[in-house]
Amino acid sequence: MSLEIPEVVINRLPVxxxxxxxxxxxxxxxxxxxxxGELLDVTPAQIRKDLSYFGRFGKQGRGYNxxxxxxxxxxxxxxxxxxRLCLVGVGRLxxxxxxxxxxxxxxxxxxxxxxxNPELIGxxxxxxxxxxxxxxxxxxxxxxVDIGIVAVPAPAxxxxxxxLVAGGIHAILNYAPITAHVPRDVVIRxxxxxxxxxxxxxxxxxxxxxxx
Amino acid sequence: MSLEIPEVVINRLPVxxxxxxxxxxxxxxxxxxxxxGELLDVTPAQIRKDLSYFGRFGKQGRGYNxxxxxxxxxxxxxxxxxxRLCLVGVGRLxxxxxxxxxxxxxxxxxxxxxxxNPELIGxxxxxxxxxxxxxxxxxxxxxxVDIGIVAVPAPAxxxxxxxLVAGGIHAILNYAPITAHVPRDVVIRxxxxxxxxxxxxxxxxxxxxxxx
Numbered sequence: 001m002s003l004e005i006p007e008v009v010i011n012r013l014p015v016x017x018x019x020x021x022x023x024x025x026x027x028x029x030x031x032x033x034x035x036x037g038e039l040l041d042v043t044p045a046q047i048r049k050d051l052s053y054f055g056r057f058g059k060q061g062r063g064y065n066x067x068x069x070x071x072x073x074x075x076x077x078x079x080x081x082x083x084r085l086c087l088v089g090v091g092r093l094x095x096x097x098x099x100x101x102x103x104x105x106x107x108x109x110x111x112x113x114x115x116x117n118p119e120l121i122g123x124x125x126x127x128x129x130x131x132x133x134x135x136x137x138x139x140x141x142x143x144x145v146d147i148g149i150v151a152v153p154a155p156a157x158x159x160x161x162x163x164l165v166a167g168g169i170h171a172i173l174n175y176a177p178i179t180a181h182v183p184r185d186v187v188i189r190x191x192x193x194x195x196x197x198x199x200x201x202x203x204x205x206x207x208x209x210x211x212x
Numbered sequence: 213m214s215l216e217i218p219e220v221v222i223n224r225l226p227v228x229x230x231x232x233x234x235x236x237x238x239x240x241x242x243x244x245x246x247x248x249g250e251l252l253d254v255t256p257a258q259i260r261k262d263l264s265y266f267g268r269f270g271k272q273g274r275g276y277n278x279x280x281x282x283x284x285x286x287x288x289x290x291x292x293x294x295x296r297l298c299l300v301g302v303g304r305l306x307x308x309x310x311x312x313x314x315x316x317x318x319x320x321x322x323x324x325x326x327x328x329n330p331e332l333i334g335x336x337x338x339x340x341x342x343x344x345x346x347x348x349x350x351x352x353x354x355x356x357v358d359i360g361i362v363a364v365p366a367p368a369x370x371x372x373x374x375x376l377v378a379g380g381i382h383a384i385l386n387y388a389p390i391t392a393h394v395p396r397d398v399v400i401r402x403x404x405x406x407x408x409x410x411x412x413x414x415x416x417x418x419x420x421x422x423x424x
Contacts, residue, residue, distance in 0.1 A: 007411075010411050010414050010415075011407075011411045013410075013411070013414070014406075014407045014410035014411055015391060015407060017410070018389070018391075018407070019391065039391065040391050041391065041393060076414065077410050077411075077413055077414045077417075078413035078414060078416070078417035079410050079413060081413070081417075083409070083413060085409075092308060092311055092312075093308065093312065095308075096304060096305065096307075096308030097405075099304055100304075100305065100405075102389060102405075102406055103405075103406065106406050106409075106410070108406065108409055146413075146416060147409060147412065147413075147416075170415070170416045171409075171412040171413070171415065171416045173405060173408055173409055173412070177230070177314060179227060179230070179231065179251065179252050179253065181253060187412045187415045187416070189408035189409070189411065189412060191403060191405055191408060193309075193312075193314075193315075193385060193403055194226075194314055194315065194318050194320065195223075195226045195227060195230070196385055196401035196403060197295070197297075197318075197320055197359060197383075197385055197401070198225075198226035198229070198289050198291050198318070199222050199223045199225070199226055199289075199401065200359065200383040200385070200399045200401060201289055201290035201291060201293075201295060201358075201359075201383070202222050202225070202288065202289045202290060203222075203382070203383065203399045204290070204358060204359075204382045204383045204399070205289075205290035205293075
């Protein structure tokens with residue numbers, strides 16, 4: 001894993017790419033760091049600094065070429081490709097993930113699902129066949145899968161993460177409310193609405209000192 | 213909104229609180245910053261620095277009192293209280309959110325849901341009655357709601373955010389794939405699995421320079 005570019009910078013690039021996609025769809029050909037910053041509620045200086053890690057874009061006072069910067073960012077991030085996902089856990093949450101319409105158009109395809117519940121095995125969920133969880137590692141050794149999605153209950157999550165890693169997966173999207181451990185060459189992102197809300201209550205509690 | 217404590221620090225505190233909860237449940241009474249760091253894959257120095265914003269905890273070489281630190285963190289974050297949520301958008305995603313079992317035990321209760329689809333109005337979803345979206349602002353003015361959850365399609369999301377803000381909401385959890393704009397006294401968190409995956413593909417692309 002590269003260490004020279006801060007992870008927070010990498011995390012912001014997809015947001016820039018999404019905004020540029022929208023500008024391109026509106027037919028805009030040039031955007032200033034000022035205008036892009038206003039769209040995204042970040043400072044123009046931050047945008048210029050983030051992009052400077054990847055070379056020189058735009059000219060002072062002339063703005064960025066929307067399509068040029070977009071295709072460079074897409075290539076840097078690898079979002080110009082198709083990525084194959086496996087989904088582990090197809091309970092209520094996993095089913096909602098499998099049926100979510102937002103992955104496909106962005107190049108993310110769920111190719112297989114896994115669950116421990118025998119009643120679900122063999123069903124199709126969101127177009128993916130459900131396999132027994134015992135087959136996960138074997139499946140990963142014989143099929144190309146780029147990203148594993150973990151949507152099992154908390155007590156089972158670390159063991160699923162370990163199986164994904166053992167199967168050669170290097171990127172994991174974890175919906176289970178645990179801090180999962182992975183080796184240094186595996187990248188993991190957590191989707192956790194409770195933690196997100198708990199980081200907001202700090203602010204609303206302070207904003208309203210007397211409570212309501 | 214307070215500026216003196218970096219937002220990244222606030223965002224890490226709920227993770228510390230979750231780990232301490234687990235330690236307390238296992239009956240541990242003391243934990244070192246070393247051991248806590250290993251649980252969470254962060255350095256002991258970072259934990260000590262993060263906590264130093266809030267006073268002095270633990271003694272050099274003696275570790276932290278698990279229950280004491282936990283209750284302090286819960287109070288700092290406001291997660292020792294009950295919080296009332298409204299959910300806007302009860303399509304597939306909104307229904308999964310409404311039925312998610314992880315909110316209640318953490319003190320987050322969805323008290324009302326809203327949707328633009330007339331067929332859903334009056335139904336109960338996850339135990340919450342569905343109101344017409346037109347009633348959102350009026351509802352917020354006459355009921356206490358602390359956090360608004362946005363689960364509508366992207367094109368409708370900014371207008372829903374604006375309605376929540378107009379209704380006096382100061383904390384928003386946004387599931388729509390847009391960068392929503394809010395006034396400076398409103399805090400917003402985005403839940404976006406596509407952005408999370410796009411920030412990982414950068415690493416797996418680089419890890420496998422030849423592609424697969």
